[in-house]
Every structure is written in C-alpha cells, then in structure tokens.
Amino acid sequence: MKSRHQRLFGIALGLLLVCGALFFVLNAFQSNLVFFFTPTQVVAGEAPKEGHFRVGGLVKEGSIQRDGMAVAFVVTDTQREVPVRYVGLLPDLFKEGKGVVAQGRLEGGLQFVASEVLAKHDENYMPPEAQHALDEAAKARMGAAVSQ
Template identity: 55%
Template sequence: MKSRYKRALIIIAALVVIGVAASLILNALNSNIALFVTPSEVAAGKAPKDQVFRIGGMVKDESVKRDGLTVHFVITDLVKDIPVAYTGILPDLFKEGKGAVIQGRMNTSGEFIASEVLAKHDENYMPPEAKHALDQAQKNGSNK
C-alpha cells in the first residue's frame, strides 16, 4: 500500500473517531440540560413536554402542606401559580414568601413533580434570569 493511501485512511479514521466522540458528547449534554421557565410560561403551555426543566419564582404564602416526606406547595411569579409536589427533605432556607428554583417535570394532572429544590440563599440575591422572569411576568400581568 502506498503511503498516500495510508495517510488518507488514517485521516478518515481520525475524522470518524472525532465525529463519534462529538455526537456522544452532544447527546450527553442535551440530556442533562434543564431549561428555566416561569410559572406564567408553564401556564401558557410553553414548558417542555416529557422533559426535565426548572421553574423559578416565589413560594406562595400559606401554601406549604406536608404529607409525610412529601411536601406540596405553590410556586408563583406573582401572576400565575403552579402546584408543586416534592418528596424529600427541603433546604433549610426554603420558606413561604421566599424565592426558589425547582427542577422536575409536569405530570398529566398539571402538578409539577420536583426532583430538586433550590432555595434562595441570601435576602438580597436572586439569580438574574429569575429576577428578569419575575419582572417580565409582573409587567405582562399588569398590561392585561
């Protein structure tokens, strides 16, 4: 075999290996992405179907109900409310009237089944996307 053909085979094999590696990496990244949506977007049907996503807002006052290890509460962007169910131990900073970001998926009855709950860790801080989403929801709610 001539060296020219050997070089071409090596280049083709390297491109195939790089292509397979890139597709595996992209597939892994795509399956681990959790989009962030607001309760208003969920109520409008803009939430991903059959996919894990994050919903952020405020925990509605007087909405936390405990049933054993399962906690039911309502997350709101002050315009729309979404009921949430979480089985597990909540973070210490989780409180009514405080910000939270919840990861999970919607069930068929319209309840958000949470797999992870993240509580706001500082009185003055809110993630920029959550703050922007709350401001937009309030602005859109007051325009109607």
C-alpha cells in the first residue's frame, strides 16, 4: 500500500470510530432524557403514552391512601389532577398540600405509576417546573374569573 492510501485509510477509520462513539453517546442521552409535565398537560394528552416522564404539582388534600408499602395519591396543579401509584418508601417531607415530583410512566389511560417520588426539601423550595405550573394555573383561574 502506498503511504497516501494508508493515510486515507487511517482518516476513514478515525472518522468511523468517532461517528460510532457519537452515536452511542447520543443514544444513551436520548434514552435517559426525562421530561417534566404538569397534570394539565398529562390530561390534555401532551405527555408521552410510552416511556418515562415526570409529573409535578401539589399532593391533593385527603388523597393519600396507604396499603403497606403501596401508596396512592393525587397530584394536582389546581386545575387538573393525575392519580399516582407508588410502591416504596416515600420521602419524610411527603405530605398533603406540599410540592411533589413523581417520575414514572402512564398505565391504562391516566393512571401514573411512579418509580421515584421527590418531595420539596424545606418550606421555601418547590421544583421550578412545579412552581411555574402552579403559577400558570393560578393565572388561568384568575383570567377565567375575570371573564365571567
């Protein structure tokens, strides 16, 4: 082989390896990407029917039902509600009326099956996405009240 052919072969092999590595990195990134949706977006069908995502808002008052390690509760953004099932230990700060973000998937329509539940860590903190969703719901309620 001439040195010119060897260089071209080396460059082609290098590009092929870089493209392969890039493919695997982007594929891993795509499969681990988890989007956040509000209960209003979930009810409207904007959340994926397949795959994992996060839903966040407030735990509805009076909605927590415990059965051993299984817990059922409702997440609301004060406009819409999504029922959530979870099996496992809940964070100590998980309470009715407090902010929560659950990660999981939809099962059978609007039943959300959580694989992880996150609660706010002090009285002043709420995940930014959940706070934004609650603010938007409050604005929508105010707009509806003014137009009536």
